[in-house]
Amino acid sequence: MKVLAVVSVLCVLTTGYCQQGNLVELAEQLGAKTLVALVKEAGLAETIATGGPFTIFGPTDEAFSKLPKFILNYLSKNKTALQDVLKYHVVSGKVYSSQLSNELEAASLLAPAKIRINIYQGGKVITADGSPVVMPDQNATNGVIHVVNRVLFPIPLETMVDAVKNDRQLKTLLTAVSAAGIASALGADGLTLFAPTDRAFAKLPAGTLNNLLKNKTALTDVLTYHVVKGTDFSAGLSNGAKVATLEGKNVVVSIQNGEVKIDNAVVIRPDDAVTNGVIHIIDNVLIPPQYRQDPLFRN
Missing domain, CATH: 2.30.180.10 (FAS1 domain)
Incomplete structure (x- = not known):
């Protein structure tokens, strides 16, 4: 060749x-x-x-x-x-x-x-x-x-929202998206979603998730902090990059020895192509800077 x-x-x-x-x-x-x-x-x-x-x-x-x-x-x-x-x-x-x-x-x-x-x-x-x-x-x-250098498979036939609905490890994320009422925002074209698993949500301090579900403003801020305008597949991510989210703040990308992290979350399943962008599955919930010292996110 x-x-x-x-x-x-x-x-x-x-x-x-x-x-x-x-x-x-x-x-x-x-x-x-x-x-x-x-x-x-x-x-x-x-x-x-x-x-x-x-x-x-x-x-x-x-x-x-x-x-x-x-x-x-x-x-x-x-x-x-x-x-x-x-x-x-x-x-x-x-x-x-x-x-x-x-x-x-x-x-x-x-x-x-x-x-x-x-x-x-x-x-x-x-x-x-x-x-x-x-x-x-x-x-x-x-x-x-x-x-x-990679087969285009699976064929992306689902929207981002439908992919979340049909993924058994994203049930909590689906509940949160529904509670925040942002499903329509996830229907825009050309988006990147860093999707926390159910286990990721379970790592939050006791009571945090329930409190978030009752606070639509904070919940929306947290969820939109996981969404980027623009389709960023792994090949488009670079070490040290600061990527603007829909929430308004940047997430930081770090890549070491093949491991990709978004803030403190490891990408455990990258590059799930959907009809309107891409989903990367992550192992921690991303917390916007303004909430990191908030009692809402502490025991």
Whole structure:
């Protein structure tokens, strides 16, 4: 893959975007063996090779190896599900990286599902549903491949609120959101939610949660302190970053040895893509600065 990448760069610099066979042939040249095998298994190879033009966000072999084996086994036994996953990685038309913009929602071949594009660090990092593009603009006769290092799965079909409703470890958060009446605010597009688990809420001092549920102003402040305007997947978070929340104050990101913390909370499940942004599951409730010495949050 490295040799082909060098050839591709030289080709672009000297002649513009070079064509290296159709999309299936190009994927084979790129060494995306698992992707090609699954496309053939799903019966989509002829369409991808002769149709289009298409833009493919093509996962590497390593990306597929990161999926749990039971998911790969399920997809291999369920042709419709496999087709759906693969179609979700494909967009109609030939779209180069220079045409991508932050928070763009690209309609995939799996209607109505859309791929959310985010651009971080002044354009140095491009992600598709949070998966970094590691090799952009690989040109084929009938389209273009952007190589990504994570499979775009699960397919985001739920809103942020619905995802919270359907997650068994977020029952307390759902209760709090309902009590504060902020479900509509969580329906806006392009949001990041740092979602505390039930266990996280259980760590609060005795009586704190009940008192919060009776104090709508404080409850709203606490909950909106967990929400960021803008879709910040893991690839967009950097050590020491201060991120503005809907509550108005900043949360601080720290990254050490692969562990990501938001203030004092560890991200225990990152990058749950939803139709209007992303959810990161955290192990502590985030407390806005003005409440950290408040008797409400002490025993």
